[in-house]
Amino acid sequence: MPSKILIVEDEAPIREMLAFVMEQHGYQPIQAGDYQQAQEKIVEPYPDMVLLDWMIPGGSGIQLARALKSKEHTRHIPIIMLTARGEEEDKIKGLEVGADDYLTKPFSPKELVARMRAVFRRVSPTNLDEPIDIEGLVLDPVSHRVSANQESLDMGPTEFRLLHFFMTHPDRVYSREQLLDHVWGTNVYVEDRTVDVHIRRLRKAIEAHGHDRLVQTVRGVGYRFSAR
Amino acid sequence: MPSKILIVEDEAPIREMLAFVMEQHGYQPIQAGDYQQAQEKIVEPYPDMVLLDWMIPGGSGIQLARALKSKEHTRHIPIIMLTARGEEEDKIKGLEVGADDYLTKPFSPKELVARMRAVFRRVSPTNLDEPIDIEGLVLDPVSHRVSANQESLDMGPTEFRLLHFFMTHPDRVYSREQLLDHVWGTNVYVEDRTVDVHIRRLRKAIEAHGHDRLVQTVRGVGYRFSAR
DNA sequence: CGTGAGTGTGACAGTTTTATGACGTCACGC
DNA sequence: GCGTGACGTCATAAAACTGTCACACTCACG
Numbered sequence: 001m002p003s004k005i006l007i008v009e010d011e012a013p014i015r016e017m018l019a020f021v022m023e024q025h026g027y028q029p030i031q032a033g034d035y036q037q038a039q040e041k042i043v044e045p046y047p048d049m050v051l052l053d054w055m056i057p058g059g060s061g062i063q064l065a066r067a068l069k070s071k072e073h074t075r076h077i078p079i080i081m082l083t084a085r086g087e088e089e090d091k092i093k094g095l096e097v098g099a100d101d102y103l104t105k106p107f108s109p110k111e112l113v114a115r116m117r118a119v120f121r122r123v124s125p126t127n128l129d130e131p132i133d134i135e136g137l138v139l140d141p142v143s144h145r146v147s148a149n150q151e152s153l154d155m156g157p158t159e160f161r162l163l164h165f166f167m168t169h170p171d172r173v174y175s176r177e178q179l180l181d182h183v184w185g186t187n188v189y190v191e192d193r194t195v196d197v198h199i200r201r202l203r204k205a206i207e208a209h210g211h212d213r214l215v216q217t218v219r220g221v222g223y224r225f226s227a228r
Numbered sequence: 229m230p231s232k233i234l235i236v237e238d239e240a241p242i243r244e245m246l247a248f249v250m251e252q253h254g255y256q257p258i259q260a261g262d263y264q265q266a267q268e269k270i271v272e273p274y275p276d277m278v279l280l281d282w283m284i285p286g287g288s289g290i291q292l293a294r295a296l297k298s299k300e301h302t303r304h305i306p307i308i309m310l311t312a313r314g315e316e317e318d319k320i321k322g323l324e325v326g327a328d329d330y331l332t333k334p335f336s337p338k339e340l341v342a343r344m345r346a347v348f349r350r351v352s353p354t355n356l357d358e359p360i361d362i363e364g365l366v367l368d369p370v371s372h373r374v375s376a377n378q379e380s381l382d383m384g385p386t387e388f389r390l391l392h393f394f395m396t397h398p399d400r401v402y403s404r405e406q407l408l409d410h411v412w413g414t415n416v417y418v419e420d421r422t423v424d425v426h427i428r429r430l431r432k433a434i435e436a437h438g439h440d441r442l443v444q445t446v447r448g449v450g451y452r453f454s455a456r
Numbered sequence: 457c458g459t460g461a462g463t464g465t466g467a468c469a470g471t472t473t474t475a476t477g478a479c480g481t482c483a484c485g486c
Numbered sequence: 487g488c489g490t491g492a493c494g495t496c497a498t499a500a501a502a503c504t505g506t507c508a509c510a511c512t513c514a515c516g
């Protein structure tokens with residue numbers, strides 16, 4: 001799941017460089033050259049992090065940070081400030097306003113990415129995931145493993161996600177489209193019938209243990225996961 | 229059985245808040261405002277976990293952590309450090325001393341509880357300095373040696389740390405990034421793929437004894453150490 | 457019984473991800 | 487200065503996974 005990173009930086013070359021670095025590391029950059037643009041980009045789907053140049057024209061970064069941190073829906077979005085050397089006071093102010101970290105220019109891409117990782121790690125709550133057990137079929141999100149009778153089952157990543165979705169949403173019929181949305185993610189274009197194939201693979205993976213009945217076909221509608 | 233949680237925090241309001249949160253979640257809070265008090269509270273019945281503010285007057289948190297981890301009866305008690313923003317080095321030190329996790333203030337009660345659960349889950353089985361034996365593969369943290377069938381195995385320092393981390397955190401997937409954080413340390417910038425190479429070297433070091441299955445690849449996610 | 461729509465299956469070719477061997481560098485002890 | 491061992495990075499080989507098809511099979515209904 002590529003994270004959306006909003007880059008607020010008025011100097012185009014630097015902005016482009018940042019965007020490039022983001023792409024290199026699997027993030028999805030969104031660029032804004034000034035306060036105005038930034039405001040416009042902060043709409044759903046919200047960015048997962050903001051890289052905020054402190055000195056953007058048309059309003060200081062502090063305003064944007066404050067605006068972000070004061071609204072319910074954007075409060076949680078972490079902000080990394082980018083400051084020029086020696087703007088110590090700004091750093092302090094920035095942290096007070098709610099920035100989560102800062103970097104002093106010039107910085108290396110490596111350092112930036114490392115900081116981003118650290119911030120992400122810090123702000124994202126730990127998984128509470130407990131193992132899910134349905135009819136002896138156990139899915140443990142922590143070890144990322146499915147097992148039955150102490151034996152681990154082998155399956156591909158997609159099958160795992162599919163099963164995970166099913167086990168957390170049992171006893172309910174989902175159309176192929178809904179499954180695509182939930183398991184594959186929105187904005188992924190794939191044939192409906194692809195779901196069938198993965199259902200098949202999932203069944204195959206768990207059938208050896210007599211659990212294939214758990215995945216049920218509802219003709220004309222979709223699939224359901226249920227212990228009956 | 230409510231778990232006793234020792235809260236070591238000098239700022240009374242924060243301490244009270246923590247105690248309140250603990251009660252809300254069914255834990256039994258024990259409060260200490262400084263090092264001295266904390267020492268006094270660490271008697272039978274021992275607390276089941278310590279929330280330790282790093283900057284307590286009358287002795288730094290590190291001392292308390294070290295004291296706890298050096299005594300037989302308290303060695304196993306997990307410690308969660310509470311640090312102020314930006315004390316990166318302290319975190320590292322804290323983890324070295326034996327803290328099990330850390331939280332950066334300010335943090336949400338939700339996050340705290342989540343971390344606590346995670347730590348409980350993680351630390352429950354293993355002790356710190358005792359040799360760890362998994363499937364005949366024995367790691368002695370004290371002598372810094374690994375052996376299988378009385379034969380000691382040869383591996384580089386990084387592989388040893390990696391194996392040590394794995395053996396103390398089995399049955400859990402870790403992404404390459406997480407492994408870098410835990411084994412290489414934060415603020416070290418190396419490529420994700422470097423982990424692969426060390427996994428390779430680790431496997432090679434232990435495979436001669438039929439233990440290579442212990443290190444498992446979880447495609448698209450990372451690696452896991454598990455006896456299956 | 458036919459029929460047609462809806463599903464199950466096995467195969468396949470393209471991609472993505474991981475395993476592996478090699479290489480240059482660096483720190484250290486001789 | 488010279489080996490030596492450990493590291494991180496690369497290029498390439500090897501696996502594993504994916505989305506689609508074509509075709510077999512089922513089921514509901516006339």
